[in-house]
Amino acid sequence: MHSAAALTVRARVGRAPRVVAAMVGLAMLAAAGSVVAAAPARAEARTLSVTPSAELGNEVVRVAWTGFTPTLTDGTYGVIVLQCRANPTRLGDCFTANTYPDPAEGNRLGGVTAADGTGSVLFEVRPAANLPELACAQSTPCSILVYENDGVPVGPDDLPPSAVVAPVEFARSRADCPDVTDFDVRADGAASAAPAFYRWAAQRCLGNDALVLDYTETSSTSGRENFLNGLVDLGITSLPATDDELESHSEHPEFAYAPVDMTAITVVINMKDPATGRRLENVVLSPRLVARLVTNSDLSTFLVDRELRELNPGVRFPTATLSPPLLRAERSAATQMVTSWMVTSKDARDFLAGADKHRVPRNPAWRDQRYPTDAFANNSPEDDQFQPRTGQRTVGLRMFYGVRPAGTVPERTEIIGFIGIVDLPTAQRFGLPAAKIVNAAGAAVAPTDDSVRAGFELMRRTRAGTLVPAYDAADPDGTPDGDTAERAYPLVKVDYAMVPTQLDDDDKADQIRGLLEYIATEGQDDLPAGYFALPDALREQTLAVADRIQGPAAPTTTTTTVAPPTDTPPIDFGSSGDPGPFFSGDSTGGGTATPPASTDGDDGGAETPIATREIAALATTGAPLTLPALLALGGIALLGWAASGAVPAVRRVVVRVRRGTTEP
Amino acid sequence: MTVIDLTETTATPEPVAIVATAEPVPTATPAPVASKAVVRRVVRQALLIFATFVAGFALYLFVLSALPHARAQTGLERRFRSELANAVAPVNAPVALGAPVAVVEIPAIGLHEVVVEGSDARRLASGPGHVRGTALPGQAGTSIVLGRRTTFGAPFADLDRLEVGDELTVTAGQGETPYRVRSVERAAASDASVLVASNALLLVTSDPAVVADGRLVVTATPVGAPQAPGSRVAVELGLDELGLASDRSVVGELVLWMQVLVALALGTVVAFRRWRRGPAWVVAVPVLLAVLWVVYERAALLLPATL
Numbered sequence: 001m002h003s004a005a006a007l008t009v010r011a012r013v014g015r016a017p018r019v020v021a022a023m024v025g026l027a028m029l030a031a032a033g034s035v036v037a038a039a040p041a042r043a044e045a046r047t048l049s050v051t052p053s054a055e056l057g058n059e060v061v062r063v064a065w066t067g068f069t070p071t072l073t074d075g076t077y078g079v080i081v082l083q084c085r086a087n088p089t090r091l092g093d094c095f096t097a098n099t100y101p102d103p104a105e106g107n108r109l110g111g112v113t114a115a116d117g118t119g120s121v122l123f124e125v126r127p128a129a130n131l132p133e134l135a136c137a138q139s140t141p142c143s144i145l146v147y148e149n150d151g152v153p154v155g156p157d158d159l160p161p162s163a164v165v166a167p168v169e170f171a172r173s174r175a176d177c178p179d180v181t182d183f184d185v186r187a188d189g190a191a192s193a194a195p196a197f198y199r200w201a202a203q204r205c206l207g208n209d210a211l212v213l214d215y216t217e218t219s220s221t222s223g224r225e226n227f228l229n230g231l232v233d234l235g236i237t238s239l240p241a242t243d244d245e246l247e248s249h250s251e252h253p254e255f256a257y258a259p260v261d262m263t264a265i266t267v268v269i270n271m272k273d274p275a276t277g278r279r280l281e282n283v284v285l286s287p288r289l290v291a292r293l294v295t296n297s298d299l300s301t302f303l304v305d306r307e308l309r310e311l312n313p314g315v316r317f318p319t320a321t322l323s324p325p326l327l328r329a330e331r332s333a334a335t336q337m338v339t340s341w342m343v344t345s346k347d348a349r350d351f352l353a354g355a356d357k358h359r360v361p362r363n364p365a366w367r368d369q370r371y372p373t374d375a376f377a378n379n380s381p382e383d384d385q386f387q388p389r390t391g392q393r394t395v396g397l398r399m400f401y402g403v404r405p406a407g408t409v410p411e412r413t414e415i416i417g418f419i420g421i422v423d424l425p426t427a428q429r430f431g432l433p434a435a436k437i438v439n440a441a442g443a444a445v446a447p448t449d450d451s452v453r454a455g456f457e458l459m460r461r462t463r464a465g466t467l468v469p470a471y472d473a474a475d476p477d478g479t480p481d482g483d484t485a486e487r488a489y490p491l492v493k494v495d496y497a498m499v500p501t502q503l504d505d506d507d508k509a510d511q512i513r514g515l516l517e518y519i520a521t522e523g524q525d526d527l528p529a530g531y532f533a534l535p536d537a538l539r540e541q542t543l544a545v546a547d548r549i550q551g552p553a554a555p556t557t558t559t560t561t562v563a564p565p566t567d568t569p570p571i572d573f574g575s576s577g578d579p580g581p582f583f584s585g586d587s588t589g590g591g592t593a594t595p596p597a598s599t600d601g602d603d604g605g606a607e608t609p610i611a612t613r614e615i616a617a618l619a620t621t622g623a624p625l626t627l628p629a630l631l632a633l634g635g636i637a638l639l640g641w642a643a644s645g646a647v648p649a650v651r652r653v654v655v656r657v658r659r660g661t662t663e664p
Numbered sequence: 665m666t667v668i669d670l671t672e673t674t675a676t677p678e679p680v681a682i683v684a685t686a687e688p689v690p691t692a693t694p695a696p697v698a699s700k701a702v703v704r705r706v707v708r709q710a711l712l713i714f715a716t717f718v719a720g721f722a723l724y725l726f727v728l729s730a731l732p733h734a735r736a737q738t739g740l741e742r743r744f745r746s747e748l749a750n751a752v753a754p755v756n757a758p759v760a761l762g763a764p765v766a767v768v769e770i771p772a773i774g775l776h777e778v779v780v781e782g783s784d785a786r787r788l789a790s791g792p793g794h795v796r797g798t799a800l801p802g803q804a805g806t807s808i809v810l811g812r813r814t815t816f817g818a819p820f821a822d823l824d825r826l827e828v829g830d831e832l833t834v835t836a837g838q839g840e841t842p843y844r845v846r847s848v849e850r851a852a853a854s855d856a857s858v859l860v861a862s863n864a865l866l867l868v869t870s871d872p873a874v875v876a877d878g879r880l881v882v883t884a885t886p887v888g889a890p891q892a893p894g895s896r897v898a899v900e901l902g903l904d905e906l907g908l909a910s911d912r913s914v915v916g917e918l919v920l921w922m923q924v925l926v927a928l929a930l931g932t933v934v935a936f937r938r939w940r941r942g943p944a945w946v947v948a949v950p951v952l953l954a955v956l957w958v959v960y961e962r963a964a965l966l967l968p969a970t971l
Contacts, residue, residue, distance in 0.1 A: 103784065103902040103913070132760045174895075179752065182838075182892045214756075214895045231804065231893070394900040624853070624870075624877035624908070627725075627967050631874075634718025641711035644704065 048164040050123075050144050055171040057195070057528065058130045058393075059429035060400060064120035065146050065164065068113040077148045079111040081123050084145045085134055086167060092156035094145055095134055099410075100124075101403050107131075113148065122431055124400060125168060128175035129198070130393075136168075137175035143167045173198065177205035183214040184511045189223020189236030190333060191392035192423035193495040195528040196261045197236075200519065203526065211511055217392070220333035220495075221374060227498045228252040233512060235498040236260065239333040240464035257466050257496040258545035259538040260519050262456065263531050264424045264447040265334050265491040266434035270399050272414035274319045279433060282446070284311040285419075286438040287345035290338070291352055293325040293419060294376055295366040296386040303417060306358045307347075311444070318417040323404045326395045326420030327376040329388035334493070337469060338421055339372040341490045344440050344472040396422050400430040423493065425530030440474035441485040452532050454484050455492035467494050467538075494538065499545050506551035516546035724960040725815045725967075729789075732961070733817030736790030740764045740778040753837035754781075755800065756894035762787055765794050766801040766836035768809065768867075773822040775832075783810040784904045785911035785969035792819055792867075795906070797899040802834040802841040804890040806864055810907045810970050813869040813876070820869035820970070823882055824848065832884055834865065838891035843884035852878045853908050863890070868907055870970040876908060879970075907970040918962040925955050 045067035052061060069077040084094035097106030111121040123144065128135040136142035147160040154160045187197060197215035204211040218226075220237035227235025228249035240257065267290060271280045289308055293299070302308070303317040328335060342348050347357055352371065354362050365380035376388040387405040389395055397403075399420045402410045411418075419435075424447055427434050436444040445451040459467040469492050473485045499516065503509040520542035524533040534542070744764035747753040754765055761782040769776050779801055783793035792811035799805030811820035830845045843865055850871050851858040858881045859866065865884045870876035904911050932948040 103904065129758065132758050180755075183895075186893070216896050389900060391900060624875050624968060626910075627876075627971065628874055630718060631722060634715050634722070637711040637718070638715035641708055641715060644708050644711070 045117075046162070046164045048144070048146050048166040050166045050168055053166065054169040056125050056127065056136075056168055057171050057173070057198075057429060058124070058126050060122050060124050060431040061144075061168070062120055063111075063123045063144055063146065063166075064118070065111075065113070066118045068117050068119065068148050068162070069150075070115045070117060071112045071119075071148075075149075076151055077113060079113055079119055079121075079146055079148050081109045081111060081121055082145045083107055083123075083125055083131070083134060083136070084143045084165070086141045086143050088143060088145055088159065088163075088165060090157045090159055091154055095126075095131060096156075100397055100401055101408055111146075122400075124397075124430070125170075127170050127173050129173060135175060136170050138170055138172040139176050141167055141169050171199070172202040174201055174205070176202060177212070180212050182212075184212045184508075185234065185515055186214045186216075186232045187223075187234035187236055187497065188216040188218060188226045188232040189234075190220045190238055190495050191217050191328075192238070192263050192265075192334065192425060192493055193236045193261055194392075195425045195429070196523075196531055199526060199528055200515075200523050203523075204515070204518065209514065211515060213515065219328075219330050221331040224498065227255070233500065233508070236495055237333060237498060238466075238493050238495045239336060239468065240462050240466045240496075241498070253500040254502045255498045255500050256545045256548060257464060258499050258516055258520075258542040259467075259494050259534055260497050260542065261495050261527070261531050262452070262534055262538070263493050263495070264452050264455075264489055265337055265421065265493055266424050266427045266432075266447055267338075267419065267421055267437055268399055268427045268432035269417070269419050269435050270402055270413050270432060271318050271417040272412075273316045274414040275316055277414060279413075280315065280317070281433045283315065283433075283435045284438065284444040285435045286311060287342045287348035288351050288356075290342050290437075291348040292360060292362075294327065294339070294342075295352065295363050295369070296324060296378070296380065296383065297351075297363040297366075298360060299324060301360075305360065311438075318413065318415050320415045322417045322419065323402075323411065324386040324406075326398050326405055326418065326422075327388040328392060328395055328421070329376060329390045331375040333374070334421065334423060335376055336372050336374040337471075337491055337493065339374075341437075341469070341471040343371045345438075392422060392426055395420055396426040396430045396432070399432055423530070425528055428530040429528070437490065439485070439488055439490040440472045441488070442474070443486045445487065445489050447489050447491075449532065451487055451489035452492050453535075454488040455490060456494075456532075456535060457484055458488050459492060459494070466496050469493075494534075499549065501545070501548045502550055504552045509549050509551040513546045513549045516542050516549075520546070720956060721960055721963065724957070725964055728957075729815050729961075729964060730817040733789060733791065733819075737778055737817070740780065740791060741767075744778055748835070748837070751837075755803075755837040757797075757800070757896045758899075759800075762790070766834050768792065768801065768832065768834055770826070770830070770832040772827075772830040772832075773825055775819060775822070777811070777819045779809055782905070783808075783907070783969070784902065785965040785967075786914075788812055788969050789816045789965070791817075795901070797896065797901060799893055799896065800836060801865055802836040802838060802891045804863060804886075804893045805896075806866065808859065808866045808868060810868050812970055813871075813880075814873045815964060815967070815971055820867065820880075821873070823867060823869055823880055826882055831887075832865075836891070841891055842887040844887050845882055846885045847881075847883045849881050849883070850878055851881060859906075868970065870908060870968055874971075876968040876971045879907065904969060908968045910967060910969060911965045914962045914965045918959065918966065921955065921959045921962060925952075925959055928952055928955055 047066045049064050050061050051064075063081050065079065068079060071077045071079070082091075082094040082096060088094055095106060096108055097104035099106045099108050107124045107126060109121050109123050111119050113119040125142075125144070126134075126136070128137050128140070134142055143165050145163055145165050147154075147163040150160075150162065152160075194215055194217035197213065201213040201215060204213060215236075216232070220239055223232075223235040223237045224241045224245055225235075226232050228241065228245060230251075230253065246252065267285055269280060269283050271283070272278065273280055286307060289302075289305065289311075292302060292305070300321050302322040308317075343352070350356060351360070351362055352366070352369075354367070356362065363380065369379060378384075378386045378388065380386070385404065385406050389398065389405055398405065399418055399422065402413045402416070402418055404411065404416075420432075422430075422432070424434070426432075434447050436446045438444050455469060456467075458470040458473040460470050462468055469490055470488075471490055473488060473490075497516070497519075499512060503512070520534070520539040524539065527533065741764075744753065744767065747764070754763060759765055759781040763781050764778045765781050766779045767777070768779055777792050779792045779794050780787050780790055781794050781796065783795045787793040788810060789812075792809050794801060795808040795810060799807045801807045801809060811823075812818055813820055813823075826845050826848050828845055828847060832843045832845065834841045834843060846864065849858055858879065859868070863885065865886075867882040867884070869880050871878035871880045928948075928951060932944070932952060935944040935948055
């Protein structure tokens with residue numbers, strides 16, 4: 001068209017203008033050509049990066065994109081992030097279910113592109129164990145797909161034109177192991193040991209001395225219970241079995257405690273600075289503040305608490321309020337340890353006694369609560385927003401997505417703040433910043449390598465020979481020096497395996513021995529984030545226990561007493577000063593308070609499949625009369641129809657009868 | 665119920681229009697008589713339509729809903745049979761929702777059903793559902809299976825006829841496991857203690873067959889040793905997974921389908937006025953029935969899940 005215009009021009013004018021016209025025409029052609037060439041160049045500029053993108057488990061990664069159309073204020077060109085099979089050719093290859101906490105528990109996420117075409121979100125990737133639909137594993141790589149929502153609907157068989165895909169690789173997991181119907185070694189217990197055991201199970205499931213290891217992630221309490229009942233080969237717990245537990249299972253196997261991993265319990269936060277939109281890190285919390293959280297005491301004013309402000313000068317907290325805390329509902333060692341640490345502080349004890357130094361009233365529903373306790377519960381059923389949840393991962397997910405304990409939608413964390421209690425591996429894989437907590441020496445410490453080692457040095461030995469944190473280690477005249485006490489993280493958690501030392505099966509004895517030797521050596525070099533390699537003394541203890549495991553060659557009788565594996569004198573760590581009238585001063589169980597008597601003790605496997613508390617909350621549901629009411633309404637309508645049809649006929653009869661009576 | 669709205673909205677404009685035009689137009693005097701007759705006719709028709717709709721729903725619930733259930737069971741049985749033959753039937757959690765996990769057979773009441781994973785209303789429409797997070801049927805530990813009492817094939821209709829000592833068999837990935845009924849209990853919805861047992865298989869359905877304000881729980885214990893437990897993962901059960909609640913997520917879908925139904929009903933009326941009766945019947949009825957079926961299917965999911 002341009003050349004045609006140039007030709008017509010040339011036909012009319014002289015030679016010099018002809019050249020000019022030709023040059024203009026060429027220039028126009030070149031310009032048109034460059035415009036055409038620019039369009040695909042823009043589409044090619046879309047990029048996507050995922051960090052980290054290898055050795056993934058169920059964890060949070062950062063997904064960042066560039067070259068996208070900036071999102072408009074009405075939400076057009078908003079970005080959608082999905083987890084997909086490798087090389088997806090259609091949206092049906094992706095997991096598009098509604099996002100957690102919807103019952104479909106999807107991990108789809110929305111994001112926003114800034115004016116410069118870039119944007120990023122934290123995205124939860126899931127391996128096969130948490131997303132069987134996609135079955136991502138080391139042998140089955142998957143991908144992350146990002147596209148912008150331009151308002152044109154996309155069917156499950158199409159791929160949006162703006163889609164960009166980045167491959168992701170997963171760490172070896174159980175899904176990479178041969179499918180089996182029975183396990184060589186079954187372990188059950190502490191949720192904090194689960195990521196390590198999953199890793200070890202994946203590493204050991206192939207090869208010449210393959211070992212099929214199963215781990216059921218529950219809690220230390222459940223691990224002890226199921227081990228003493230003989231349901232599993234190893235029970236994983238960080239607190240030793242109480243005398244009551246041992247007595248109520250008189251036929252339990254002879255066992256010893258072998259340390260398997262070291263980690264920490266953290267108070268995690270998910271809040272954003274309302275001014276900058278950045279996540280808050282390094283928030284400092286005291287035992288008193290934690291006591292305020294777990295007793296649901298006037299949480300609407302928590303973020304303006306005087307002590308919180310003093311501990312965190314200059315920090316801008318979310319603008320509105322704090323969500324009720326995210327806590328685990330099941331009986332667990334973590335809860336026992338957190339509340340033990342909490343009540344070593346005089347301020348916290350004063351608060352719980354109702355004599356707070358800042359005059360914040362303690363929720364009266366928690367007046368008779370005794371500490372330490374191994375379960376968080378809602379003592380005031382009229383407030384259904386305070387709701388401890390079952391399962392470590394549930395708590396972690398709600399913290400990550402910013403969903404209230406009783407909520408169904410994610411909140412904006414610059415408006416609503418979230419505080420929860422999870423173990424360090426969970427905090428790390430969900431990218432949750434751990435708060436600095438104030439230890440007995442008055443210092444605020446974060447769970448770092450150094451502070452956890454210092455905390456480990458102060459740990460005390462129970463009568464059963466296991467280590468528990470020295471929650472109250474403050475004074476320099478104790479055995480360790482005051483400097484260590486100041487650096488020490490107070491909630492160090494060493495998980496122990498309850499190992500049967502007398503087995504009636506030589507193969508099983510060899511397998512458990514081999515597993516313990518692996519855990520004490522190579523296993524400590526290959527740990528997921530959030531663990532600290534076991535110190536040498538603990539590794540030796542595990543190897544010593546492995547040596548004690550015997551097959552059926554040497555018959556013995558079942559006993560109920562357990563000899564401490566080491567000769568360290570027991571330290572009665574429970575009597576820490578005067579605990580006040582409402583704290584159970586019970587330290588006979590080697591550190592754990594006497595748990596409430598189990599309700600179902602009828603036979604064999606005393607196992608509660610769902611938390612009783614949760615069932616009780618769910619049991620009164622539904623509208624049982626919906627169907628009968630609907631059927632009744634239908635019947636009434638039918639009767640009404642029939643009756644109204646009869647009205648004119650009845651009226652005619654009535655009229656005729658009246659006439660009949662008046663006329664004669 | 666929206667059908668009432670339909671008739672009301674189509675009905676009200678007529679009297680309103682008459683009242684509105686009453687002042688300018690002098691023919692106001694016959695209006696009240698006419699509107700009275702119209703109102704009565706409309707109310708009668710609305711009642712009839714509502715009654716028919718409810719009767720159709722009852723027909724669907726108690727009779728026709730057995731069809732989708734039977735179809736789902738056939739497919740599940742075929743799939744599970746091949747999984748068992750190839751030794752790939754699930755034995756460890758997590759299992760994908762809706763996948764077959766076991767076959768339960770109770771000769772005493774002639775029950776033979778494939779159990780699926782998941783226990784919300786949608787899953788229970790295809791067969792008895794295994795409550796996530798509990799042990800798989802056949803394995804050691806406590807396993808809970810929910811089933812429907814009156815609708816969708818009513819697999820657990822005769823559960824109350826079981827007696828202590830009756831035998832049942834669970835066939836799953838690890839083989840057959842015989843059970844014996846230990847107790848048959850009725851409990852109010854608020855009494856959740858019946859769901860807490862030890863080392864047992866609990867078959868749970870809703871109790872008065874139509875009212876569903878309680879639970880019927882059959883506790884069966886394994887005869888001999890149960891299968892080795894598979895691994896479990898901690899799950900957070902949804903509100904709708906313990907039987908007596910409904911699946912709220914279908915409300916949106918139901919509203920949309922109701923709208924389709926209303927639009928179709930209006931179209932049918934137009935067709936009957938413009939065309940001859942024969943062609944109008946042929947065109948309208950199959951489409952109406954199909955949409956009605958979909959509406960009933962969604963509405964049924966709003967009832968208690970084990971109904």
